Amino acid sequence: MGNALLEINQLNKSFGRSKNIVHALKDIELAIEEGELVTIIGPSGCGKSTLLRIIAGLDGEYTGKVTLAGEAIKGPGIDKGFIFQEHRLFPWLTVEKNIASDLSLSDKDVRRRVDELIELVKLKGFEKAYPKELSGGMAQRVAIARALLRNPKILLLDEPFGALDAFTRAHMQEVLLEIWRANKTTMIFVTHDIDEAVFLANRVIILKPRPGEISAVVPVELPYPRQKATPIFQSLRLQVLSRFEQTEEFAFTEGAGI
Template identity: 60%
Template sequence: MSVQIQIDEKSFQIEQERKRVLDEVKLTVKKGDFLTIIGPSGCGKSTLLKIVAGLDTEYQGAVHVNDRQVVKPGIAQGFIFQEHRLFPWMTVEQNIAADLSLKDQDVRQKVDEMIEIVRLKGYEKAYPSEISGGMSQRVAIARALIRDPEVLLLDEPFGALDAFTRQHLQDVLIDIWQRKNITMILVTHDIDEAIYLGTDVAILRANPGHIQKLVHVGLSYPRAKTSPSYQQVRQQVLQEFEKTESQRYIDGEGI
């Protein structure tokens, strides 16, 4: 029971040129693990996640979720986009139900339970335009979770939020992950976010995207960012990350 990612090659055609975005990316995420992937912008980490979700199928290789090959997007691979992407004409509870009927007792109960978990009680009837960005992203998470995904994929889900909201949502996410014992893969460019959340951190190198290093965090939750053991892991990840960065400068890319 796991997520197996084996991407031999993924290229984009940019005008006349074929640009290799991902090269030999091999990852295995055990059931209940929380893998975070960090890398510089443009390293293909979002592309990697889209491939796992089945949103991008033009690549060499294969992705298996619980021994089933992913060929198209679906509820088994829950996906949280960078923007919340809620339906603006639906209320919070309608958004969570989405294509399911709230009149169904079973759905109703699940939605209510989910609202409780993502701490949105009292906002069931609010429209997305009436709630904050952090709340909207929680609705999006609830919308994915209610469908019992086998893996939850998050593409820089808190990137657009302020530091306080981000910290809060990271705690909410850990809470959900522990409660539901769900496999998660989160992509981010924030080193602290990656270490704070992940059981493992994959550092992605750019041009072409390739796993530079897989670091096992091995700290218990909740994690204290100021503790020496946390700082130690941070140092390790940072060093690896700097290696990928320096390579970019040598290649004449970067900022």
Template identity: 65%
Template sequence: MAATALEISQLSKTFRSADTVTHVLDKININLQKEEFVSIIGPSGCGKSTLLKIAAGLDVDYEGSVQLNGMRITGPSKEKGFIFQEHRLFPWLTVEKNIAADQSLKDQGVRSRVDEMIELVRLTGFEKAYPKQLSGGMSQRVAIARALLRHPQVLLLDEPFGALDAFTRNHMQESLLDIWRQNKTSMMLVTHDIDEAIFLSNRVVVMDARPGRIKAIIPVDLLYPRNRISPSFQELRAQVLSALNHVEDDNISWHI
């Protein structure tokens, strides 16, 4: 049995203001195994992004237990990488300097690692380019390279391809799979796209809303690379869609 990288147990989250109390997450239980790829899908407002931020250590006000390699997560750390919906690159820095972030390229170890990441995300030749000179897909590849630079054990991705066109999105999914296979980093992805979840993942977690709960966890027992129009892929797609159709939410919008 594979070792557990990220363990989320009985996780609950409540937002409180002067006159309202909003229960966002209710007793969430998910284990992310080492070198596993898990996708989380569910309606807007079900707490997917909140769950990811808690796992990243960006929100520590919750009930339950969130552990990385058996140690409670108490804040951000180099063991956890996070990719936001927007690439959040520094517009005044080149690709290589964005990837290095707060580290100096004069350090030969950093320089070597940055070069390795540029090759990994297929941006060789764009080292000196600025974000304004990059496409949306290229910018997200820079963000992924920056997150991977410190060898995180877990990479958390919050709808990183949501703003891309369909062609670029498919290409980025294939690139992410290549990175996952080469880097052997455990990954957890939040998405609204059913095909994306099945194409990438070992398991798909379907969430219910208000408050967010686990509706179903569906194994994806398909070999890579995956054919989106194969009968087995479409069968899994129908299974995920069936689970989503039973989610209690009045404003569901799926990429199907």
């Protein structure tokens, strides 16, 4: 590896002590180039969210090396945006104030940036609305806009559409791709949905559990926009599914011996 935006070398992460140690991640080697949109899939408990938290600087208890733009990640910062499954908006703030977060809308630069983001996530006309007045998809668009406010080097998304209905989820996938194409922000997107992983990504990373290891990296060389019903998409989906099922079988076999 070298000159990638994000570089992970020999990352190992464990929880617990003595005989109760759980090895969450083992020997993770990963390089993410600037402008990539990478998805991560794997069975529950394989360390997907733990990996995101380490990249975000929210967990510093690990061995190995994790660097962003050549600098070791030592904690949270404005260079890393994080979006959770729940939107986590402040219910007492309007859309525009949620996006501005701790910055003042009276600042002309902040005002301009918030207006740009409202346009980008297609929420024009809802600037003064409160979270309770928004649909789930709209609330997540506010969360994405807020995460993009300070132009992070990388955006980390931990199953952000998992709680949405199928129709809204499909719409949000399209919205996210539009944002990615417009902003060129590097993104790592965790999901349990194989269709979603293939639809969004330049590469799909498959993790296997106990401990979490990278079992496969599948490049997705389909042009955008992608159509899920096409034979070429379904062929690639089956390829990823086959790799994933091998991972699931491994996990079941390993678990059966415990």
